[in-house]
Structures are given as C-alpha cells and as structure tokens.
Amino acid sequence: MSYQRPKGTADILPGQSELWQRVEAIARTVMTRYRYREVRTPLFENMEVFARTSGETSDIVTKEMYNFEDKGGRMMALRPEGTAGVARAYVENKLYGPEFAKPYKVFYMGSMFRYERPQSGRQREFHQVGVEAFGVDSPALDAEVIALGVDLLTALGARSLKVAINTLGDPTSRQSYHQALIDYLTPFADQLSADSQVRLTRNPLRVLDSKDKGDQAIVANAPKILDYLTPNAAAHFATVQAQLDALGIAYEIDPDMVRGLDYYNHTIFEVMSDDPVFGGGFTTILGGGRYNGLVEELGGPETPGVGFGMGIERAMLLMQDQTVADRLPVYIVTISADAAATAARLAHEIRLQGYPVDLDYQGRKAKAQFKAANKANAELVMTLGETELAEGVVTVKNMATGEQQQVQQAAIAGSFKQVYTELTEAAQHE
Structure with a gap:
C-alpha cells in the first residue's frame, strides 16, 4: 500500500523551506519595527472559542471547521484562524492588566485548518502570519495596522497592490442596517440559496458574503451600510481615511465588503494584488479589521482590538521566481x-x-x-x-x-x- 499526504496539504521540502524561512524572517523584521512581539497558541481549542467568535452562521463554523470529540468528551476544533485563539490567550492570561502597556501588540505565525476546496494558494492546511493589537480604540491604530500590512507585502516583493476599506459601524449602526437588509431581502427570500435563506433569519449581513451567483445578483442593489452609520461611526471611519491619506497609502472604499467573520466592526480592509501569478484580477492576500467586543465574548473586560491575517501560501506565489542561494x-x-x-x-x-x-x-x-x-x-x-x-x-x-x-x-x-x-x-x- 502506498501512502500519500492528505488532500489539501503539502510537504515543504528542502529547497522550498528556505524560501518559507525568508518569508517568516521578513515578517518578523517588519512586525518588530511596529513593536509587535510573538505569541504562540495551541493548534486546537475548545470548539466554542471559534463558534462564539467567528459566528455560528459563518462558513468557517458551518462548513469548514475541523472539529472532533476528545477522549474526555469535550468538543474541540483545529484552529481555522488565528485571532480567536490569541484573544482567548489575552483573556486567560489577564494581559489587559494595568501592568501591560496599551495597545498590547502581538503577532503569530503558524498552521490553520479549513475543510474547503483546495486551489492555488489555498489549502486545507494553510499558514498565516497575523497581528493583533488590544486595548486602544483609536482610528489611528486602524490606519497603522493597514500600513503595517502594506509594508509587509511590499517587503515580500509584492507589486501592484490595492487597498480596499469599509466600515461595519458600531452596534447602533449595525442594528439599523440589520433591519434595512431584512426589509430589502425578505421579498427575495424564495430566490435566495438555501444557505442564505437560513442566514436571512439568523444573520442577514452574512448574505452579503455569499458566493452564490444568484445571491450576488440580488444583493447588488441592497442598501449600503455607509448610509446607516451613526455620527460616531462615521467620524471613526473618516479619521481612518484621513490617517491613510497622511501616510500616503492609496485606498478604495468598497461598501459591499463584509469579511467572513462575525466579530468585525468599524474598520475592515483587504490588501490585494493583480500579479499575473494569480491568473487575472485582484486576489486578496491580507485582510482584517477592528473587532471591539471580541474579548468580551470570551469572558474578558470591555477591550477594543484590531488586526489582520495574511496567507503565507498566497504570499509565496508572489515570490515563486525568487531563489535562496545555498551557501x-x-x-x-x-x-x-x-x-x-x-x-x-x-x-x-x-x-x-x-x-x-x-x-x-x-x-x-x-x-x-x-x-x-x-x-x-x-x-x-x-x-x-x-x-x-x-x-x-x-x-x-x-x-x-x-x-x-x-x-x-x-x-x-x-x-x-x-x-x-x-x-x-x-x-x-x-
């Protein structure tokens, strides 16, 4: 009998591993300049950590998460993303205490797991580099995190980058928008995909993230959250834009962007490239946003947070013509x-x-x-x-x-x- 690696995984062999080490070394250098320090969390967590933070109607929880019952009868899950585990560590280790400087900045790198269709730059076991900053609600920090992401990709040799930003507003903005979405989508309920019909009643914002072509046609004319922002939420987003302008970072506002995780609010962003290696069009390499409320979901005190995750495999595609000389x-x-x-x-x-x-x-x-x-x-x-x-x-x-x-x-x-x-x-x- 011959044995093969599981579908959606890869062997990183000598000759390739040196390039991985270069990516990781560059990431460490760039993130250290911004005063982020490394944190390492377990490969698996209590499943509720992800279900509670990512959203029970998200694709990650409903379709993609590798979960299992351990020998003690506890439901566990391989980590599908990095933020929830880092937030859990922040709460459990009481890193919000007065002895810790604010913002509390950390970065992580390691394997993540999602059961999805393998494709170029996206595997079932994939690797992420990410940053998280806790304890400060300033839009200036949002802009700095975006700048860090752009600096990181530039240092890795990425060309032709595009930054897309949006806001999901504060809880009051979301509540008003939630009702507006329901009012708009309800007449189309019978035409929505089965997944979106469930989301319509449980989390209508998730319908905007549907990959179904029919759903996408329906939501094309849906209300935009930018029209439902409270004055405070609008001011936060305006300041983010002003900070990006001051930093000389070009960006586009994408009012349809929602990201795939329920914990985001206020600023969200994606950094994309249309490098020919991706086969045409812009492909997201790095994305994130603000997640005020996530720490509270995990039992901690009221704590704002912001961060991003970058797929190393996709970043590696940008470097595929590079080699590391073996000296x-x-x-x-x-x-x-x-x-x-x-x-x-x-x-x-x-x-x-x-x-x-x-x-x-x-x-x-x-x-x-x-x-x-x-x-x-x-x-x-x-x-x-x-x-x-x-x-x-x-x-x-x-x-x-x-x-x-x-x-x-x-x-x-x-x-x-x-x-x-x-x-x-x-x-x-x-």
Whole structure:
C-alpha cells in the first residue's frame, strides 16, 4: 500500500523551506519595527472559542471547521484562524492588566485548518502570519495596522497592490442596517440559496458574503451600510481615511465588503494584488479589521482590538521566481581512511563557531568528494590526507579562485572566523 499526504496539504521540502524561512524572517523584521512581539497558541481549542467568535452562521463554523470529540468528551476544533485563539490567550492570561502597556501588540505565525476546496494558494492546511493589537480604540491604530500590512507585502516583493476599506459601524449602526437588509431581502427570500435563506433569519449581513451567483445578483442593489452609520461611526471611519491619506497609502472604499467573520466592526480592509501569478484580477492576500467586543465574548473586560491575517501560501506565489542561494562555507575532503576522525573533529569545532560544514560519509574517492563540494557550492574545501595528519595542518582550496594554502589545524580550532575571513577576503581583492 502506498501512502500519500492528505488532500489539501503539502510537504515543504528542502529547497522550498528556505524560501518559507525568508518569508517568516521578513515578517518578523517588519512586525518588530511596529513593536509587535510573538505569541504562540495551541493548534486546537475548545470548539466554542471559534463558534462564539467567528459566528455560528459563518462558513468557517458551518462548513469548514475541523472539529472532533476528545477522549474526555469535550468538543474541540483545529484552529481555522488565528485571532480567536490569541484573544482567548489575552483573556486567560489577564494581559489587559494595568501592568501591560496599551495597545498590547502581538503577532503569530503558524498552521490553520479549513475543510474547503483546495486551489492555488489555498489549502486545507494553510499558514498565516497575523497581528493583533488590544486595548486602544483609536482610528489611528486602524490606519497603522493597514500600513503595517502594506509594508509587509511590499517587503515580500509584492507589486501592484490595492487597498480596499469599509466600515461595519458600531452596534447602533449595525442594528439599523440589520433591519434595512431584512426589509430589502425578505421579498427575495424564495430566490435566495438555501444557505442564505437560513442566514436571512439568523444573520442577514452574512448574505452579503455569499458566493452564490444568484445571491450576488440580488444583493447588488441592497442598501449600503455607509448610509446607516451613526455620527460616531462615521467620524471613526473618516479619521481612518484621513490617517491613510497622511501616510500616503492609496485606498478604495468598497461598501459591499463584509469579511467572513462575525466579530468585525468599524474598520475592515483587504490588501490585494493583480500579479499575473494569480491568473487575472485582484486576489486578496491580507485582510482584517477592528473587532471591539471580541474579548468580551470570551469572558474578558470591555477591550477594543484590531488586526489582520495574511496567507503565507498566497504570499509565496508572489515570490515563486525568487531563489535562496545555498551557501556552504566549508566541505572537508578526506584522502585516507585514517583522516575520518580528524575530519569529524574539525567539522565539529567549526560548527561550534557558527559555520555550516559538510563532509563525506560514504568512503568515496577524492574526485567524487570534490564533485560533491562543487555541487554544494562550497566556498572552501579542506583536504586531509596522510601528510596533513602528520604535520597537523589542512590544505585549503578557495573554490572561486583555485588558490590553495596550508593552515594549521590548531588555528581552525582557535578561530575559524579569522581563517575564513582571511581566505575569502584575500580572494576577493585579487
């Protein structure tokens, strides 16, 4: 019997993993500039964490969540997104206390799971980088989070970005809009998809997020939430726009955007690219918004919050023409069997000083070992034979120039950095 990875998952192999590491390293660098620190939450949570926060009528909860009963009879779920788990950790660890600065800024990166149709840049196990900022209700923070998202994608090499923003208003705005939607959609109830018929009675705003073509045609003429904003909600959104203008970030207002999770309110946004790699049209790579009320849903005090999530797989598509050069500082070639122990000792000493080293483990002839060193892009090749063993030296060849010289083994053990610098920099100046 042959075994294959589960549908919608991928093996990230050497050669690919280096590019993943680059994405993660760039993300860490950019987010650290904005004073976000890393948080790591469990891969699975009590299912109620997601059902309560994402919305019981959302596609994530009704169709996509991987949930299971554990051996204690508790209903658990693999995390389908990052925000709910981070908010739960914020509440459970009382990070809202007076000893913590506001806003409390964190970022996360890791695997998420949704049972959906696999496609390019979207898998059932996928990976996200995200940020969350708790404790401040300022629209300036909304704008800063959007700026962070744009900076992150730009640092990853994204081109032709488009920022779309909208507002879902405050609770009073939502209540007025909720009724207006019901009044508009009710005459079309029989024409709506089965899912949207359920949503019409439970959460009419979710109908706007339907992927059904018939539903989309109906909601095209639905009322817009921008017409139902309270003065406070309108002022919040206007300030976000003014802040983005001040930051020089171009944006479009999309009054039909609702995002796919129930916890959003006030500002929501998506950052898209029409890079040809996506097959035409703009594709969302990063999205998020404000979620005042989420912390309270999980048992915490009244706490505003804002953040975003970015799909790493989609970001990787933007970088598919990039490569990460595999640089090997040293390869050790052994001419005689007696040299194996000395080669292993030198390799260990060099590695302890922070440099990667490789050597032969197959007893191959010197010619084959040099070929392996060449294939590994080795900068220096150290050769150990009977003469070198007797004299306590190694013969070192700079593979770029072909120059060779003998170096004391004790010097390598004492400070390989000095030896490496002298041998490589000397070659560069020739």
